[in-house]
Each structure stands twice: as C-alpha cells, then as structure tokens.
Amino acid sequence: MATSDNYEYMNENSIHEDLLCPICTDPLEDPVSANECGHTFCHKCIMDTFRDMSTCPTCRRDLTLEDFHPVTIRPFLNQLNQLLVKCKWCSQINIQRGNFKDHSTNCTKVLISCPAAHLKCDWKGQRDKIQTHISECPLVKVQPMIDELNALVKQQAEQIHFLYTILDKTSKSQKKACQEYYKANGVAYCDTCKKKFTFGEHKRRLHFCPDTDFCSDCVKKYFP
Ligand SMILES: [Zn+2]
Ligand SMILES: [Zn+2]
Ligand SMILES: [Zn+2]
Ligand SMILES: [Zn+2]
Ligand SMILES: [Zn+2]
Ligand SMILES: [Zn+2]
Incomplete structure (x- = not known):
C-alpha cells in the first residue's frame, strides 16, 4: 500500500517496479544507490535498515551507509517526480509528486500548527481555519513580546560569555601573583556576601584577582 502522510498514489498498480x-x-x-551492486532504495529506508545490519537488503553484499549515494540520473528522477498523487487533505487528484510541496503550501485543507507552537500552543487544524484560531489564540498575542525577551536573554547570555572569557583569561595570567597574595594574607572576603574565607577554602571555579573576590558559594549561585 503506497502512502505518505499527505498523499496517496494514483494508478498504484501501474507504477513500474523499477520505481x-x-x-x-x-x-x-x-x-x-550503491555503486558496488546498483541496488536502489529510499534514503530513509536504507538509514533505518543500516541501524541493525550492514549488507545490501537485496543482494546481501557487505556494504556500509557510506557506499550509498543519491541517485542523480535525471530521467529516472523525472519519472518519480511525474508520478501522480492525490492530496489526502483536499482530495485534489492528478498532482505530480514533484509538485506536491508547492501544493501543500497552498492547500487549504492541510493540517498546520499554530504560529505560536514554539510557545506551547498545541492547536493543529486545517489551513482555512488558522485565521479564526489566530484571532482567538492568547499565545499569538504575546508572541512578539516573548520573542523580544528571548532575544534580550540571548544577547545577555552572549555578553556574559564574553565577560567570562575575559575574566578567565585575565585570571589565568594573574594566577601566580594572586596565589602569592593569598599566601601572604591568609584570608579574603567575598565581595558579594562579605563572608570571610581562608586560602585553604579558596576553591573557586573562576580565579578572580584580589580586587574582585567571590566565595565558592556565590560562584555556585551565579554560575550554577
Ligand atoms: Zn523505501
Ligand atoms: Zn545490492
Ligand atoms: Zn490538498
Ligand atoms: Zn495558538
Ligand atoms: Zn559569598
Ligand atoms: Zn586572582
């Protein structure tokens, strides 16, 4: 039974077996297809098959996934593209398979998701119902605001990463000098919680210079 999620083949019994x-x-x-034996399969089918075996499903020759290459013979691909299909959503017939993508971007009955699906709106419906849904969907309304916040968070994460890199680099180059400082002084104070810590407890993820000290608890809190 030749099917896909979105279309079915017409004249299924008259499709040549080479296809x-x-x-x-x-x-x-x-x-x-594999150069070694010439046997041809769907890309997806061969990926699934080679999960548990490493021989050609037709001739049993030892092969690996790397032996398979996309078929580029134009007349052959044209024949596949010209196969006629029927849209399962709107029942339109005689669509060339190669044009089905174009059809489904315009098909009024195809199942689509809410534009706010990434904000966890799980509405799915036919394209001709989407305008009604959009006018009612609370997530579509807040989407521009959330996208803006996400962009801000992303920008700040990048800034933190940038500062983190500078700190790490600076601290490495000053590590030796600072170790000597702690050895001489024995104690330091956390700049955030003001807790006193001694050189022995100085197990911080980042090495900061004496002007900017954080205890290991605060480093954990801000960089979990
Ligand atoms: Zn297949
Ligand atoms: Zn083969
Ligand atoms: Zn359709
Ligand atoms: Zn929605
Ligand atoms: Zn602290
Ligand atoms: Zn330091």
Missing part, C-alpha cells in the same frame, strides 16, 4: 523501493515497496523517495 519501487524493495524495502518499503512504495515509489522511491530521495533514492540512493
């Missing part, structure tokens, strides 16, 4: 994948028995999708 069928021996694994799924459907017309080939993204065909790949």
Whole structure:
C-alpha cells in the first residue's frame, strides 16, 4: 500500500517496479544507490535498515551507509517526480509528486500548527481555519513580546560569555601573583556576601584577582 502522510498514489498498480523501493515497496523517495551492486532504495529506508545490519537488503553484499549515494540520473528522477498523487487533505487528484510541496503550501485543507507552537500552543487544524484560531489564540498575542525577551536573554547570555572569557583569561595570567597574595594574607572576603574565607577554602571555579573576590558559594549561585 503506497502512502505518505499527505498523499496517496494514483494508478498504484501501474507504477513500474523499477520505481519501487524493495524495502518499503512504495515509489522511491530521495533514492540512493550503491555503486558496488546498483541496488536502489529510499534514503530513509536504507538509514533505518543500516541501524541493525550492514549488507545490501537485496543482494546481501557487505556494504556500509557510506557506499550509498543519491541517485542523480535525471530521467529516472523525472519519472518519480511525474508520478501522480492525490492530496489526502483536499482530495485534489492528478498532482505530480514533484509538485506536491508547492501544493501543500497552498492547500487549504492541510493540517498546520499554530504560529505560536514554539510557545506551547498545541492547536493543529486545517489551513482555512488558522485565521479564526489566530484571532482567538492568547499565545499569538504575546508572541512578539516573548520573542523580544528571548532575544534580550540571548544577547545577555552572549555578553556574559564574553565577560567570562575575559575574566578567565585575565585570571589565568594573574594566577601566580594572586596565589602569592593569598599566601601572604591568609584570608579574603567575598565581595558579594562579605563572608570571610581562608586560602585553604579558596576553591573557586573562576580565579578572580584580589580586587574582585567571590566565595565558592556565590560562584555556585551565579554560575550554577
Ligand atoms: Zn523505501
Ligand atoms: Zn545490492
Ligand atoms: Zn490538498
Ligand atoms: Zn495558538
Ligand atoms: Zn559569598
Ligand atoms: Zn586572582
């Protein structure tokens, strides 16, 4: 039974067997073939098969995934692209498979997600219902604000990373001098919580110079 999630083949029984994948028995999708034996399969089918075996499913020759290459023979690909399909959503018939992508971006009955799906709106519906949903969806309304906040958080994360790199670099070059400072003084004070710590407890993730000291508790708190 030749099917996909979005279309079914028309005149299924008259499709030439050279166009069928021996694994799924459907017309080939993204065909790949091995130079060694010439056997051809869907890209997805061969990926699935080679998870647990390493021989050609047709001739049992020892092969690896790297032996399979996308088929580039134009007339062959054209024949696959010209196969006629019927849209499962709107029932339109005689669509060339190669044009199905174009069809589904315009198909009014195809199932689509809410534009705020990344904000956990789990609405799915047919394209001709989306305008109604958008006018009612609270997540679509807050989406611009959340996108803005996300951009800000991302920018700040990058700034922190930048500062972190500078600190790390600076601290490495000053490490030796600072060790001597702690040895001489024996104690230091955390700049954040003002807690006193001694050289022995000086187990901080970042090595800061004496002007900016943080105890290990505070470093853990701010850089969990
Ligand atoms: Zn297949
Ligand atoms: Zn083979
Ligand atoms: Zn359709
Ligand atoms: Zn929604
Ligand atoms: Zn502290
Ligand atoms: Zn230091």
